[in-house]
Amino acid sequence: MARRQVAEPARRELQLEGFLPYLVNNLADRISTGLSRIYDGEYGLSIPEWRVLANLAEHGVLNAKQIVSTTGMEKSKVSRAVKNLTARGLILQRRKEEDNRARDLALTAAGLALYGDLVPxxxxxxxxxxxxxxxxxxxxxxxxxxxxxxxxxxxxxxxxE
Structure with a gap:
């Protein structure tokens, strides 16, 4: 597919401060880190744990594979977050009847209460x-x-290409 010209002229050198992927990633990291001061400092949640918690609150029941797909996080980070949240009694894991290895994940009453307290x-x-x-x-x-x-x-x- 031919590349369309945008407002800026074609560049031959890469300058990070004007490179969209760098700028967006840097901004996302700053926003995520800033917000994490709330859910880490006050609630003891890591960034991956917060993302798992928020996705389960929004979608109800998901499995780890769906959370990986939705969040873009690495499988190992999701797995660790699920393990920690389960140990804290914030999520419940249920085996899927059709696949013994897969588990449905959902927030417990304590998980819903924590999420409800954190959201404001x-x-x-x-x-x-x-x-x-x-x-x-x-x-x-x-x-x-x-x-x-x-x-x-x-x-x-x-x-x-």
């Missing part, structure tokens, strides 16, 4: 972060993120 803090933190954007900037930003996510998904499926 996380949303307040997000609100403070986004406070620098106007309503239209936020809308445009979310639209552009969605557009880039969709394009990246298409590009993942294309054979390499």
């Amino acid at each position: 803090h996380a949303l307040a933190w997000e609100g403070e972060l986004l406070d620098c954007l106007s309503v239209s900037e936020y809308r445009d930003f979310m639209y552009l993120l969605g557009k880039l996510r969709q394009r990246a998904t298409i590009m993942e499926q294309e054979p390499p």
Whole structure:
């Protein structure tokens, strides 16, 4: 597929401060680390544990493979997070009838309570972060993120040139 020209002229040198993958990854790391001060400091959750907890709260029942797919985390990180959350009594594992190795995961009452307590803090933190954007900037930003996510998904499926 031919590459379209974007607003900037074609570059011949890579400069990280203007390289989108670097900028987005750096921003994501900073945001994730900043938010982790809430769920790690106040609730003793690691970043992978928070992601597993949040996905189970949003989707109800998932297996580890689905969480890996949804979050993009490595299988070993999901497995460790599931083990830790299970040991803390925050998630319940049930064997799938059709596959003895696979397990359905769901939040326990304690997991739901912790998540319910944590969410207002996380949303307040997000609100403070986004406070620098106007309503239209936020809308445009979310639209552009969605557009880039969709394009990246298409590009993942294309054979390499």
